[in-house]
Amino acid sequence: MESNGCGDYDELVQELKSLKDSKRDIEARISVLETQLKNNKLNDEKVTSDCCSNNFGEHGLTADSIYRYSRQLLLPSFGVQAQSNLLKSSILVIGAGGLGSPALLYLAACGVGRLGMVDHDVVELNNLHRQIIHGEAYIGRSKVESAAAACRSINSTIEVVEHREALRTSNALEIVSKYDIVIDATDNAPSRYLISDCCVLLGKPLVSGAALGLEGQLAVYNYKGGPCYRCLFPTPPPTTACQRCSDSGVLGVVPGVIGCLQALEAIKVASLVGEPLSERMLLFDALSARIRIVKIRGRSSQCEACGENATLTQDNFQQFDYENFTQSPLSAPYWDYALSISINLNDRKIMESNGCGDYDELVKELKSLKDSKRDIEARISVIETQLKNNKLNEKVTSDCCSNNFGEHGLTADSIYRYSRQLLLPSFGVQAQSNLLKSSILVIGAGGLGSPALLYLAACGVGRLGMVDHDVVELNNLHRQIIHGEAYIGRSKVESAAAACRSINSTIEVVEHREALRTSNALEIVSKYDIVIDATDNAPSRYLISDCCVLLGKPLVSGAALGLEGQLAVYNYKGGPCYRCLFPTPPPTTACQRCSDSGVLGVVPGVIGCLQALEAIKVASLVGEPLSERMLLFDALSARIRIVKIRGRSSQCEACGENATLTQDNFQQFDYENFTQSPLSAAPLKLKLLTPDSRISSKEYSEVVEKGEPHILIDVRPSHHYKIVSLPNSLNVPLASLEGRLPEISSALDSTKANGVHDGSDARLYVVCRRGNDSQRAVDLLHKAGFTSAKDIVGGLESWAHDVDQRFPTY
Template sequence: MLNPNLDEIQLTKGEYERYSRHLILPQVGLEGQKRLKAASVLCIGSGGLGSPLLLYLAAAGIGRLGLVDFDVVDNSNLQRQVIHGTSWVGKPKIESAKNRILELNPDCQVDLYDDLLSSENALEFMEPYDIVVDGTDNFPTRYLVNDACVLLNKPNVYGSIFGFEGQATVFNYQGGPNYRDLYPEPPPPGMVPSCAEGGVLGILPGIIGVIQATETVKIILGQGTTLSGRLLLYDALNMKFRELKLRPNPERPVIEKLIDYDQFCGVTKAKEEEAKRLKEMQEMTVKELKQLLDSGANDFVLLDVRNPNEYEIAKLPGSVLVPLSDIENGAGVEKVRELVNGHRLIAHCKFGSRSAKALGILKEAGIEGINVKGGIDAWSKEIDPAVPQY
């Protein structure tokens, strides 16, 4: 529990009315509401997880909220990032979030950090706040948030989502475990797809984000039992919650400073290897592909390595579907070999990365190919806007 000087905190008449349902709860009461007003919380990310937790923390009466995000609102965000609206598409997320927070609770102080969280600024951004809430979607930033919280001795309220599943816990609280006890080593880059590639149920971050908000409020109030030492797993498809016990690892390396987290997670090396692979790989633009298709040439096979459900959304003329997963397990390699049969191979996916990976596997099997730069997303933007972007 945090220990502010409550004698300096007073509620206005309007706040007594606003928080009346809190004030009559014995676990909150006047003292608890003053604690909420005195508290400060920094939210890393104002996307899927940040949206519901920021709204509920503001509604609960948290006195000061900090937002770290450098992204802009995109149409594809609106399916799950409920703090943003259509009128804010193309504008900074933190400005959109602040606007909505102040509409909900004009008494809340909202600090904006329009920057990418890094080893250079993390300690500076986090130091003024009581609690840090992690609403990020990548491993380097999660390790960074964790290590900075350990160095500053601040609770880290964690959540993550993918597909139909989510998880939440509290790290670095009252001697409990931290993120490195759950993930001592990061997974190889690309092993866990992003939401943009793998998808996510729009409702899911609402559930996990609200759990994060709940844990944050409980820490401030000093009430209940937090998720520290417990990893809560949520399966939306089967509507099940499970728990895994987490304990501090006595052999865990001591965190003494912030490091290069892209390098630690293998991202730097993976980018270098991808750049090298792309340099060695033949590429064509979507404009060049359009010219080839318009020419009527029939000496090539246009391979689509996306998932079947993506193929149903949008497809290029004459493309043949062989999912990357089939190519990775070997079955698709032979199918591609049969399709090519002396023809040129041209491969594409949504953005170009999966098709590049597929071509790398096929090359090892003796099948050379050309990658379509930017994939079907670039086709929609540059060639045919009627092809849906998703």
């Protein structure tokens, strides 16, 4: 296929179109099969669940769900109960565009049980700079079809409901009544009033967002007696104030930030966690990197929709003319493509005519389709590279017509693709040209890197590099929205690069499938203008910062853990580097990772979007980057602060007046030893006890099978214990162990009285998650006189690996 080099341009374009059509068909069939398999889990999951549900706890989560959502289950303030609430909830997103894209992706990833989406529109090229849920392959097709496929690719275990229609007074009550929570991701005044009134009538909380130009806002309405939209805006704004992005423009990542925050607020409402933004409003200014949360009025007694003498009823709602009320159209003109949907549905009926089918055959077909999809994606990548290197036609067009297009050198397609950014007076042609000429390196293709990479690709960074040595795992997918289930077990960089190219095939995407180390960092980083640190460990932060100082590269650094995040720009125009602020590494006890402490999936989404925004501002020479300032984000309370930080330190070893850092000693420096923390995510394995004080999981299994009297103490925190536990274990968290020794002594005495008749003592065993805390506990027990206590080597992870492979890990 490649024997003729780049090949004929037109033939390559034709082949590329054909391959993308084939890929769409395969994705549609994959979606059907995954739905069938979900409804036909008789062989494995149901049997496992029926046999072992008591072992997994009362929450009813399957082993796969525990592993998938493990980072959320680890959060003390979220945990099993909140995740169960989320999985039982239903959320409707109205609008699958700039706001709806990140909202839908993160709701699907985090585990909303039933996710609905409403949109009548089709995907267009000029959507793609901000609507990251869609790819070029879906241009001309239904946005809902595209968005649903994307959500299912991330999480095939949830229910995704498609409403391929415009929301009108004639259908709104019926559609909205089927969901618990509504997200308004539309872009026009009549829709805002219509959706708010509908939610008031049906008693549904409403998460409303808006993004235009370089600004955004967000609030939660109709929640626990709070105001509705009409309470704040009883009179519609003048039509001159009702601009859309097609008129005023929008920077692509701005709706990304607001959409992520909408998903977060909806998750908080659904899971009954945190303080939603009711009676408060978030105001976002991307240009100055300022975010304010202001108090707004409560429910108005005079409100026509929810006040004491409200006149709104379901009957007059259906007759109300919202376009006339606001003097603004509900939507841009659209056409009826019911015929194409009907054909699509008929095709699906034919494909599903045999019901759920045989389980093994479906699995086999699914695997074959995914293999074919990978092959097609590989060929698409080759062709896109060839077309990029064979731009003869485009160059001729550009040469012939450059006077018509202006001095910026943008092609007709680029002008259309980035038109909403070109419309911005404070961004425009010059900033877009700067962006297209820039190169940005993202280190880490995980929770932070996922949204950063997607929005950088969408907004038009000329050359986008990514570094990561890791592979995609199931428990990544609740936060790493750039990856899908089809890429589990494969390189994260491979997956991320494919996603970026699917959104924007005109930019250069460079893959570095390796870990960043002192041996390769200078070479890799030197090839880019700007660096984004999207890693999650202390040694990498110092390594990347030092490397950027040596090479004079601006660094956009972000972090997200638990329900909090932070962001700053280092080494920019004389500003501080990371070492200036943190010359001494934090203690290892403070260097937690999400594998230990957990993270709510959408939190790195918010920070990653903001990292992309800061990098775009630096690259395009627009706005005020967060240099000498730091953004602090608390998702639980919905509070965001931007604080002043110190400038460059004259005493800094990396960038100070007498800095000792050089390229030579950088390459020899041991960052793991400096931070007393590993670069890799491999869990710590302590060896505190002698072998005679330990027992393997298989040996403990024999103790259980023989019915030997014993006590099993589980020293994990209580919220870990609720996730999964071994039968008949007693939860005594390590932190409270010393104060509960009498309780353990009583349990041993009771066991001895009930089960031991040969004069020997009942045994005492201790287990934890990985076999570290159990050793600490046994050491404490030995000192307290419980000399026979033994820990189970490797903890519950060893039990799941060596004894019962059905047992969940997290």
